[in-house]
Amino acid sequence: MDQAARLRRLALSPQKPQPLEKTKIKSRIITVTSGKGGVGKTNLVVNLSLALAQFGKRVAILDADLGLANLDVMLGVVPRYTLYDVVRGRKNLAEIAIKGPAGVILLPGGSGLTELADLSEEKRRALINDLQLLEDMADIILIDTGAGLSRTVLSFVAAADEMLMITTPEPTAICDAYGVIKVTARQQLQQKINLIVNQVKNAREGKETAERLMRACEKFLQMELQFLGEICSDQRVAMAVKQQQPFITLYPHSAAAENVRRIAGTLLAVPVEKKRGLPGFLYRLVQLWEKG
Numbered sequence: 001m002d003q004a005a006r007l008r009r010l011a012l013s014p015q016k017p018q019p020l021e022k023t024k025i026k027s028r029i030i031t032v033t034s035g036k037g038g039v040g041k042t043n044l045v046v047n048l049s050l051a052l053a054q055f056g057k058r059v060a061i062l063d064a065d066l067g068l069a070n071l072d073v074m075l076g077v078v079p080r081y082t083l084y085d086v087v088r089g090r091k092n093l094a095e096i097a098i099k100g101p102a103g104v105i106l107l108p109g110g111s112g113l114t115e116l117a118d119l120s121e122e123k124r125r126a127l128i129n130d131l132q133l134l135e136d137m138a139d140i141i142l143i144d145t146g147a148g149l150s151r152t153v154l155s156f157v158a159a160a161d162e163m164l165m166i167t168t169p170e171p172t173a174i175c176d177a178y179g180v181i182k183v184t185a186r187q188q189l190q191q192k193i194n195l196i197v198n199q200v201k202n203a204r205e206g207k208e209t210a211e212r213l214m215r216a217c218e219k220f221l222q223m224e225l226q227f228l229g230e231i232c233s234d235q236r237v238a239m240a241v242k243q244q245q246p247f248i249t250l251y252p253h254s255a256a257a258e259n260v261r262r263i264a265g266t267l268l269a270v271p272v273e274k275k276r277g278l279p280g281f282l283y284r285l286v287q288l289w290e291k292g
C-alpha cells in the first residue's frame with residue numbers, strides 16, 4: 001500500500017474499541033499547521049491555549065515541530081525532559097509535562113516523537129495508558145507542528161480530530177496553505193479544516209483573504225473550510241515574544257489579544273463531530289510512522 005492510501009485508511013478508520021470506563025472523557029485534538037513557516041503558528045497555539053483556559057477549558061499543548069520546537073521559549077519555561085525521555089523509558093508522561101500559566105499543560109515533543117514508532121509493544125501500551133491520564137486532564141489538546149508538506153506534519157493532520165490552518169494575507173502564504181489543503185483533501189486525511197488569517201491590517205483584509213482561499217478550496221477541492229477569524233498585525237506580538245511571555249497575558253487589551261479571545265469563543269462554538277480520543281490518536285500516529 002502506498003503512503004497516501006495508508007494515511008487515508010487510518011484517517012478514516014474508527015478507533016480501536018476501548019473498555020467502557022475509558023470511553024467517557026475524550027479530548028478534542030487539534031493539529032495547528034500552515035503552508036509557509038513563520039506565519040504565527042506557535043504564537044497562536046500559546047495564546048489560544050490561554051484564551052481557551054479563560055473560557056474554563058483545560059488545555060494541553062504538544063510541541064510537535066520537530067525542526068524548530070520553540071513553544072517552551074515562548075512560554076518562558078525550560079523543559080528538563082521531553083517525549084524522548086518517555087520513549088527511552090526514563091520518564092513517564094506526568095514527569096515531562098510542564099504546568100504553564102493558567103494551568104496549561106506543555107508537553108515538550110522534541111526529537112522523541114518520531115521514535116515512538118520504534119517502541120516495543122509493551123512500552124507503547126504503557127505510553128497509551130499514560131496518555132489516558134492526560135486525557136482526563138485536558139479538554140482540548142493543541143498540537144504545534146512545522147509548516148509545509150512533510151510526512152510528519154501530514155500524519156499529525158491525519159491522526160488528529162481537526163486541523164487548524166493558519167495563513168497570512170501574503171500571496172505566497174495563501175498559496176502554500178492551499179497546497180497543504182489540497183493534499184489533505186486529495187488524500188482524505190482530514191474532513192474538518194478551520195482557518196485563521198494572521199497579521200492582517202484590518203478585519204476586512206482577514207475576511208477577504210479567507211474568502212479567497214475558501215472559494216478556491218470549495219471550487220477545486222470540494223473542501224469547505226470553517227473561518228474562525230483574523231488576528232491583526234500588532235507590534236506587541238513581537239514585543240511579547242522578546243519577553244518570552246504570551247501577548248494575551250502581557251498585553252491583554254491589545255488588538256491581537258482581543259482577536260484571539262474571539263477566535264477561542266468561535267472555536268468552542270463550532271460543533272465537534274468526532275472525538276476519537278488520545279490513545280486512538282497515538283495509535284494512528286504510530287501506525288503511520290512505523291510502516292512508512
Ligand SMILES: Nc1ncnc2c1ncn2[C@@H]1O[C@H](COP(=O)(O)OP(=O)(O)O)[C@@H](O)[C@H]1O
Nearest residue numbers: 038039040041042043199232233234237238241
Ligand atoms: N499578529 C502578529 N502581529 C505581528 N507579528 C506577528 C504576529 N504573529 C506572528 N508575528 C511575528 O512572527 C513571528 C513568527 O511567529 P511564530 O508564531 O513563531 O510562527 P511559526 O510558529 O508559524 O513559525 C513572531 O515571532 C512574531 O514576531
Ligand SMILES: [Mg+2]
Nearest residue numbers: 041042065068
Ligand atoms: Mg513555530
